[in-house]
Amino acid sequence: MSVELPSASYRAFLFDMDGTLLNSIAATERIWTRWALRNGLDVAKFLPTIHGVRAVDTVARQRLPGVDAQAEAEQLTREEIEDVDGVVEVPGAPAFLKRLPPTQWAIVTSAPMALALRRMEAAGIARPDVMVTAEDVSAGKPNPSCYLLAAQRLQVTAQQCLVFEDAEAGIKAGEAAGADVMVVTATHTHPVVTLHSQLADYQGIGVEVDEDGSMRLSTLR
DSSP states (O other), rough: OOOOOOOOBBBBBEEEEEETTTHHHHHOOOOOOOHHHHHOOOHHHGGGSTTTSSSHHHHTTOOOTTOOHHHHHHHHHHHHHHHTTEEOOOTTTTHHHHTTTSSEEEOOOOOOEEEEEHHHHTEEEOOOOOOGGGGOOOOOOOTHHHHHHHHTTTTSOOEEEEEEOOSHHHHHHHHHHHEEEEOOOTTTTSOOOSSEEEEOOSEEEEEOOOOSEEEEEEEOO
């Protein structure tokens, strides 16, 4: 199947992690299912709401009486760090990242740093020079502050960046930051309705770097 890549060039690529560079759905849903059952939630309705946002925001949104959202999120993170069974790369992601200039890409995740590094290790994803994690922002996705911070740390503007995302909250964060967005559909079970470019995975995808350092996606021949 042919892939329609954006023709624009960019100074930096900003990647969400879960669902975009790696697939952690099996582990995530195991742990959150147990939490939902303990708290009397409808698991089928609850699970689709957890992806792409910080754990503390997910817990707080339930408005459960007597529940400390921060403490619950910290416990959930500990459980997720211990359980990385089934965490795998999105096909082609590690090889694609190795093709990028190391100072021109970042990971921007709603996960805490410790969990992000654990999952990246499990999936074979290299740690970039710049990472923005849950601890770095006071408001998580869909707030754009995480992507704005990543662009700032890479010394570019968000408008000069291409954001790679899979979840609605992250897509909205990229849009609000003023960046172009590429929707990665590797973990989606249904077709995505979006005006943004889409990418099933990174197999066969390369990057062309111009003399001025600007990057453009390309297909490998």
